[in-house]
Amino acid sequence: MVDRPQIRAWRPALAGIDEVFHARIIDHVYPMHTHETWTLLIVDDGMVRWLRDHLLKWVEDRSGVRDAGIAHRLRELLDERFVEGVALRHASETLHVHPAHLVRVFSREFGMGPHQYLTGRRVDLARRLLLGGMAPRLVAAAAGFYDQSHFSRHFKRMLGVSPGLYARSGGGPR
Numbered sequence: 643m644v645d646r647p648q649i650r651a652w653r654p655a656l657a658g659i660d661e662v663f664h665a666r667i668i669d670h671v672y673p674m675h676t677h678e679t680w681t682l683l684i685v686d687d688g689m690v691r692w693l694r695d696h697l698l699k700w701v702e703d704r705s706g707v708r709d710a711g712i713a714h715r716l717r718e719l720l721d722e723r724f725v726e727g728v729a730l731r732h733a734s735e736t737l738h739v740h741p742a743h744l745v746r747v748f749s750r751e752f753g754m755g756p757h758q759y760l761t762g763r764r765v766d767l768a769r770r771l772l773l774g775g776m777a778p779r780l781v782a783a784a785a786g787f788y789d790q791s792h793f794s795r796h797f798k799r800m801l802g803v804s805p806g807l808y809a810r811s812g813g814g815p816r
Contacts, residue, residue, distance in 0.1 A: 649803050651811045653773050661773060663801075712739055713751035720756060724763040725786035730756070765800045768793065772809040781805065 650664045715737055719728055733756075734741040748756050768785040772778065782793035797805045 649801075649808065649811045651769070651773060651808055653812075661769065663769075709739075709743070709747040710751050712737060712744065713747045716744055716748050716756060717752065717759065720760050721763070724760050725767070725784075727760065727786060761796050762800065765797055768797060768805065769801075769808065772805055773812050778805040778809060 650662075652662050653660065654662055716733055719733055719736065730741045730744065734744055737744065745755055748759070752759060754762070764785045764787060768781050768787075771781045771784055776784065778793075779790055782790040785793065787793035787796065794805055797803075797808070801808060803811075
């Protein structure tokens with residue numbers, strides 16, 4: 643028998659905290675991604691042990707990263723246009739850097755590729771829209787996903803639950 647994820651997500655009336663996401667998900671690995679604002683993430687002890695045991699493999703010496711400025715300029719470009727997206731070719735032409743070099747320096751600087759970063763920003767926006775009451779079918783387009791299937795697949799991969807279940811989990815702590 644597979645345990646169904648136990649989640650609650652809500653927006654507390656507390657200055658400085660935009661969202662609370664409490665999850666007890668046994669068979670899901672929370673992937674690397676980014677958030678526009680800090681989220682209070684409450685995890686059960688299994689996740690804490692996993693983080694302790696597995697995060698060290700992602701820690702690397704970044705002293706050899708060259709062109710960090712280019713990586714930051716690419717992130718700014720992605721942040722400005724994450725809903726509509728930025729083609730790698732366009733970013734390359736805008737920043738006057740070869741596409742492969744852009745991906746390489748971005749990945750070294752931020753620990754994830756530009757596409758994963760862009761997808762993470764879109765999921766971050768989608769979470770806020772869902773908690774704000776927008777229907778999942780409308781959130782897909784509003785957050786920059788190709789269609790609802792594309793949105794649902796990435797949302798579930800990042801959070802371990804469907805957008806609908808996440809939206810229904812709102813309403814504050816019990």
